[in-house]
Amino acid sequence: MTDSLLKLTDLGKAYGLINAAKDINLDVADGEFVTFLGPSGSGKTTTLMMVAGFTTPTAGGISLNGQPLDPIPVWKRDIGMVFQHYALFPHMTVAQNIAFPLEMRGVAKRDRRTKVEEAMEMVGLAGFGQRLPKELSGGQQQRVALARAMVFKPRLLLMDEPLGALDKKLREHMQLEIMHLHKNMGTTVLYVTHDQEEALVMSDRIAVFNQGRIEQVGAPRDLYEAPETKFVADFIGETNFIAGQAAGCGNGCASVRGLNGQLGAPLVDGAAAVLAVRPERLRVISNTTPGAENTLTGTVKELIYLGQSRKAIIALEDGTEVAALEQAAQAEATALAIGSQATLSFRARDARILADV
Ligand SMILES: Nc1ncnc2c1ncn2[C@@H]1O[C@H](COP(=O)(O)OP(=O)(O)OP(=O)(O)O)[C@@H](O)[C@H]1O
Ligand SMILES: [Mg+2]
Numbered sequence: 029m030t031d032s033l034l035k036l037t038d039l040g041k042a043y044g045l046i047n048a049a050k051d052i053n054l055d056v057a058d059g060e061f062v063t064f065l066g067p068s069g070s071g072k073t074t075t076l077m078m079v080a081g082f083t084t085p086t087a088g089g090i091s092l093n094g095q096p097l098d099p100i101p102v103w104k105r106d107i108g109m110v111f112q113h114y115a116l117f118p119h120m121t122v123a124q125n126i127a128f129p130l131e132m133r134g135v136a137k138r139d140r141r142t143k144v145e146e147a148m149e150m151v152g153l154a155g156f157g158q159r160l161p162k163e164l165s166g167g168q169q170q171r172v173a174l175a176r177a178m179v180f181k182p183r184l185l186l187m188d189e190p191l192g193a194l195d196k197k198l199r200e201h202m203q204l205e206i207m208h209l210h211k212n213m214g215t216t217v218l219y220v221t222h223d224q225e226e227a228l229v230m231s232d233r234i235a236v237f238n239q240g241r242i243e244q245v246g247a248p249r250d251l252y253e254a255p256e257t258k259f260v261a262d263f264i265g266e267t268n269f270i271a272g273q274a275a276g277c278g279n280g281c282a283s284v285r286g287l288n289g290q291l292g293a294p295l296v297d298g299a300a301a302v303l304a305v306r307p308e309r310l311r312v313i314s315n316t317t318p319g320a321e322n323t324l325t326g327t328v329k330e331l332i333y334l335g336q337s338r339k340a341i342i343a344l345e346d347g348t349e350v351a352a353l354e355q356a357a358q359a360e361a362t363a364l365a366i367g368s369q370a371t372l373s374f375r376a377r378d379a380r381i382l383a384d385v
Contacts, residue, residue, distance in 0.1 A: 033058040033093060033216050034079070034184060040087030041074050048074040050240045052088070056218065061210055063219045065227040066237030067263070072220045073112055075237075076186050079218065080109050092184065103132050108177035112188040112220070116161040116172055122148070123157035126176045133180055147175040150209065167198045171205075178209065185210075188220040203230055224264050228252070236260050256292045258382045261304040268310070268350040270324075271384055274301035282381040287322050289379030300384040309378040310352035312340065312362040313371050320373040324350065328370050342370050 032055035039052040049071040056062050064072040077083035079090055081102035090097045097105065108129070116125050123144050130140045148154050151171040161169055170190060177185060190206070191199045207230055210217050221227055227234050228248040235245045236259070244251060244260045255261035258269070272284040274295045282291050284303040295301060313320055329349065330341040338359035340352045352372055354362065364370055 031058065032056055033060075034218070035091045036075070036079070036088070037090075038088035039075065039078060039085055039090060041071075041078060041083060042086045047240045049078070050087075052242055054235060054242065054245065056216060059214050059216055061207075061217045061219065061230060061232045063221060063227045063231040063234045064237055065221060065224060065234050065263070067222060070237035071240040072222075072237050073188055074240075076188055076218060076220055079184075080107060080186055081105055106183040108180065108182035108185045108215075110173050110177045110185075110187040110190040112192065116169055116176075118161055120160075121157060122153065122159050122161070122164070122172050125161070125172055126179050129176060129180050135180075143179055147179040150178070151175045151205070166193050167202070170194060170202065174206070174209075178213070178215070181213065181215070183216060185215045185217045187217065189222070190219075191221075191226070199226075206230070228264070236263060238263075254290075254292070255304065255380060255382065258302055258304065258384060261292075261380065261382060266307055266351065267304045268307060269302040269304055270344075270348060270350070271300075271302050273297075274299045274381060277381075281376065284381055287324075287379065288376035289381040290377060292380045292382040295381065295383055302382055302384045303379050304382055305350075305374050305379040307339065307351040307353035309374050310350065310372045311374065312352055312354060312364060313373045317371075317373070320371075322374050322376060322379070324372045326350070326370060326372075328364050328366050328368055331364060331366060340364055340370065342372065 034056040036052050036054045039049065040047065041049045052075055064075065066072055074083060078085050126144045126147050127140050130143060148157060151174055153168060153171055153175065161172065164172065170193065174190065191202050194202060203226060219230065231248060233245060233247055234251055236243045236251065238259050244256050251260060251264050261267045270284060270287060275283050275297055277291060277295050277297050280291050281288060282295060284301050287303050289303050324344055326342040326344040328340060329343050332339040337353050337355050341349055342352060343349050
């Protein structure tokens with residue numbers, strides 16, 4: 029176990045009867061990029077604001093480098109922050125905005141000037157120092173906010189949906205830029221987004237938030253391939269769910285409606301459960317294929333041409349619709365027609381059996 033830089037222990041924030049965040053436990057390693065991912069209102073900003081020091085926890089604690097953070101005032105914490113609604117000081121130039129955290133920390137004027145120049149260079153805004161925020165595009169303003177958060181080389185950088193206001197192309201460009209900055213400076217990053225693709229691309233680990241709690245923490249691949257809850261399987265990527273009762277919950281394997289999969293988390297026989305399987309794990313087979321495991325039969329409802337691949341929507345006898353995604357070459361080989369019968373098969377190790385809650 030590596031030493032953690034940031035440690036959140038049983039952290040919580042209640043507003044009256046509302047638990048904005050509850051039972052948050054998380055260790056972040058030095059240099060790690062951890063993303064909070066979850067729907068609107070799930071507690072991401074609340075948790076980040078407690079780490080920043082703008083929100084006081086009502087339960088639990090936070091430590092940075094082994095020291096409890098609560099006695100340390102916001103401006104003395106070694107933490108840079110880009111807010112969800114990035115606010116630059118409108119009456120101050122770009123250079124003055126970026127210099128602000130240095131002034132707060134008593135850095136001498138000459139040093140300040142060099143550091144501000146470096147920071148502007150870093151975010152691709154060299155020469156923009158004398159402009160006012162209103163004379164910049166949204167993306168440029170966002171980069172100033174980033175430079176201002178990083179200029180004092182904080183141990184920890186908190187970013188709350190820093191790319192929310194940008195169009196797709198600029199967002200992707202800035203994602204790469206933030207990843208490079210993270211790598212080059214070795215800064216530890218806590219990043220918030222509700223965009224699952226952004227989270228998968230950027231993070232070492234992702235914490236999935238749901239109703240104020242962390243449902244699961246893991247590397248992008250683990251969350252995608254081995255979700256522990258139906259919520260996580262549903263929130264990250266596309267998933268087919270087949271609902272029924274869990275059976276044979278013995279040694280990690282179980283089944284739902286006679287279909288086998290891996291248990292995502294302990295379940296008892298008879299519990300309401302779903303079998304979750306990704307569209308790209310379903311194969312269209314001929315119904316004469318001998319010995320195929322885990323087969324599903326239904327009627328082809330839709331065939332969607334996606335260029336590189338084809339998606340087939342198939343309605344099972346009980347009305348459940350499942351999607352099967354096949355690469356173009358494979359799709360050509362399995363001639364399907366709307367209205368005809370199709371048989372699908374998948375490996376037990378590619379399916380998860382999860383509590384249906
Ligand atoms: N000052 C407050 N007073 C009362 N309730 C609050 C307050 N701040 C946040 N909440 C509630 O706490 C919950 C979590 O809010 P939070 O801002 O952490 O969500 P979020 O995950 O950041 O959502 P978004 O993706 O929309 O930014 C929400 O239900 C919100 O309404
Ligand atoms: Mg938020």
